[in-house]
Amino acid sequence: MADLFVLLEAAWRAPSAQGKCLAVDALIPVYLTLCQDQPLAEAMYPAPDCASVGRPARPVCVPPESLPFRKAVDKDGRAALLHAIAHIEFNAINLALDAAWRFQALGPAFVRDWIGVAIEEAYHYRLIAERMAQLGIAYGDLPAHDGLWRIAEQTADAVLARMALVPRLMEARGLDALPPIFRSFQGIGDKATLRVLSIIARDEVRHVALGDAWFRRLCEAQSLPVAETYQRLIVTYDVPRPRPPFNEAARRAAGFEASELTALVGR
Numbered sequence: 567m568a569d570l571f572v573l574l575e576a577a578w579r580a581p582s583a584q585g586k587c588l589a590v591d592a593l594i595p596v597y598l599t600l601c602q603d604q605p606l607a608e609a610m611y612p613a614p615d616c617a618s619v620g621r622p623a624r625p626v627c628v629p630p631e632s633l634p635f636r637k638a639v640d641k642d643g644r645a646a647l648l649h650a651i652a653h654i655e656f657n658a659i660n661l662a663l664d665a666a667w668r669f670q671a672l673g674p675a676f677v678r679d680w681i682g683v684a685i686e687e688a689y690h691y692r693l694i695a696e697r698m699a700q701l702g703i704a705y706g707d708l709p710a711h712d713g714l715w716r717i718a719e720q721t722a723d724a725v726l727a728r729m730a731l732v733p734r735l736m737e738a739r740g741l742d743a744l745p746p747i748f749r750s751f752q753g754i755g756d757k758a759t760l761r762v763l764s765i766i767a768r769d770e771v772r773h774v775a776l777g778d779a780w781f782r783r784l785c786e787a788q789s790l791p792v793a794e795t796y797q798r799l800i801v802t803y804d805v806p807r808p809r810p811p812f813n814e815a816a817r818r819a820a821g822f823e824a825s826e827l828t829a830l831v832g833r
């Protein structure tokens with residue numbers, strides 16, 4: 567336990583995707599200890615500026631609007647789609663580690679939840695990287711955009727906004743994106759990728775649910791209304807809006823109420 571944040575820092579700072587995944591593996595014994603409801607034995611260990619997070623020199627980051635819309639209808643489309651998913655998974659490792667480290671003051675249950683997410687995101691990254699290797703591509707071969715990490719930077723001092731805008735907004739948008747991505751790979755009969763995506767889809771619902779649960783807890787502690795506060799934060803931070811069609815079954819499983827989904831559709 568004594569080295570929880572030392573291990574966390576090593577994973578957060580690891581620049582290569584492979585090195586980061588290995589550093590996340592090293593957190594598994596700590597994670598299992600936290601699962602036994604152990605208190606955090608350590609003094610506060612503050613997280614540095616988000617800008618110093620470890621990431622590889624490639625992929626080159628470009629504005630989101632300069633990336634083409636991707637569909638797995640041909641070889642290049644499939645490569646681009648898998649690469650985009652790998653980039654999301656890589657960022658998701660950093661985002662989960664960052665939440666556990668930066669907002670450690672919320673206590674051992676919070677730290678445990680987000681270390682658990684980081685472990686699953688590293689698993690997802692490896693599954694996608696393995697599938698890409700079978701198809702002759704590697705993470706870093708194509709450009710990517712940095713939208714997710716920019717939101718982490720924007721919310722570095724505000725856990726309420728972080729929970730609202732990373733898991734409950736951006737990752738929930740990821741749930742919405744999954745059905746068309748599934749159809750796209752079904753269309754080309756790529757069963758190997760579909761198997762990987764099924765694992766990711768299952769776990770991502772739980773990650774959004776964790777974000778939803780922590781967001782609700784934080785709202786309750788400050789006597790804030792959930793749906794209105796969520797909308798207010800989206801506007802205040804000027805981030806991408808929830809965009810229908812929603813994956814309603816996945817969103818409900820992750821904690822969104824029918825009334826909030828209806829209100830989101832109406833906007």
Ligand SMILES: [Fe+2]
Pocket residue numbers: 655658686687690766770
């Ligand atoms: Fe993931």
